[in-house]
Structures are given as C-alpha cells and as structure tokens.
Amino acid sequence: MEENKKNLLTREGLKKYEDELQELKVVKRKEVSQKLKEARAQGDLSENAEYDAAKDEQRDIEARIFELEQLLKNVEVVDVDSDEGDGKKIAFGYTVKLLDKELKEEMVVTIKGASEADSLSGSISNESPLGKALIGAKKGETVSVEAPVGVIKYKVLDILKA
Numbered sequence: 001m002e003e004n005k006k007n008l009l010t011r012e013g014l015k016k017y018e019d020e021l022q023e024l025k026v027v028k029r030k031e032v033s034q035k036l037k038e039a040r041a042q043g044d045l046s047e048n049a050e051y052d053a054a055k056d057e058q059r060d061i062e063a064r065i066f067e068l069e070q071l072l073k074n075v076e077v078v079d080v081d082s083d084e085g086d087g088k089k090i091a092f093g094y095t096v097k098l099l100d101k102e103l104k105e106e107m108v109v110t111i112k113g114a115s116e117a118d119s120l121s122g123s124i125s126n127e128s129p130l131g132k133a134l135i136g137a138k139k140g141e142t143v144s145v146e147a148p149v150g151v152i153k154y155k156v157l158d159i160l161k162a
Contacts, residue, residue, distance in 0.1 A: 006076040008113035008126060010093050014077050017115075021068040024061055032058045071115055078113075090134045090159055092126050097158040098134075101142065106157065111135065130154070 009017070032054055039051035078092045090096055095110040110123045111134060117125035124131050133143040139159050145152045 005074070007071050007074055007115050008078050008092060009075055009116055010112060011077055011079060013112065013116040014072075014075060017068055017072060021065065021072065024065050024068070028061050032061060088138060088159070090137045090156065092135070093161070095160045096134055096156060097160075098154040099157055101153040101155055109134075 035054035036051065036058065039045075039048055039054050042048055042050065045051050090111065092111055092113075095108060097106060097108050099106050108122055109130070111126050111131050112123045114125040114127050117123050117128070117131075126132070126135060129145045129147070130143075133145050133154075134156070137143050137156050139156050142153050142155045145154065
C-alpha cells in the first residue's frame, strides 16, 4: 500500500472495522489467552494440539488487529450524504443500476473503497476498472471497461445515493 494513500471508507465501513477491531482486542484476545492457559495446564507442550491451535489462532488475531490498525490509521471517510455528488453523476458511495449491453443482463453495484469492496455482496472498488469507468458517468450514458475478454460496455440505468 502506498505510504500517503488514503483508505476511502463509507461511514458504515468505518464502523464495521472499528467494531471488528474492538471485538478482537477485547473479546477474542481474552478467549485465546484462556485457551492457551488451559492447554498449558495439560502439561507437555511439544505434542499438545490444543496449544498449537490456540497459538495459531492468537497469531491470526494479532495479524488481523495489526491489519485493521494500519487500515484505520490512514482512513478518509467519504460521507455520501454531504458528498459533492448531486445524484446526477456517479460518485463514491453511490449505488448504480447497470445493463451489460452484450449479455443484456442488469446488475446493481455500490462503489466503495478498495478495503470495503466485496463483489459477492455487490460492492466494487472505486479503483477497479468498472469503478473508475463509472465515477462521473451520468444516467443513460454507456461506459466501456477493458477486461481480459475484451471491452465490456455497460449502460447506466439508474443512479442512487447509498
């Protein structure tokens, strides 16, 4: 990740990550600490599967805490309600209804920051090829996206604020 690059998040994304960090620090750390204590009480640690599993879990928790702290250290919250977007042009945080012109299939996507994007739930990164193509587009316009299979064209059917 670039040093000065801001992590763009929606308000809900910020809350989600702050809640996860709090849960990891307050609840999960204590739980894994208790598991380690119980595993140590069983004696020989050299062949103690519970101890090894708890150490692995502890490592994963600490890695995720570090990852979240780094993400939140350089965050910029984009408030969709007060965004300069007027609903006439697509902006960060907007939900957009599109038509894949070749497949004749409709889809709905929400444009979020890279760390919040999850294509399975319909959110795409503002840094993705489709996200970049959509930012600034208007209802009725067609945007083109370079893809491995060639150029894909999408028509903007509707623009909604998130």
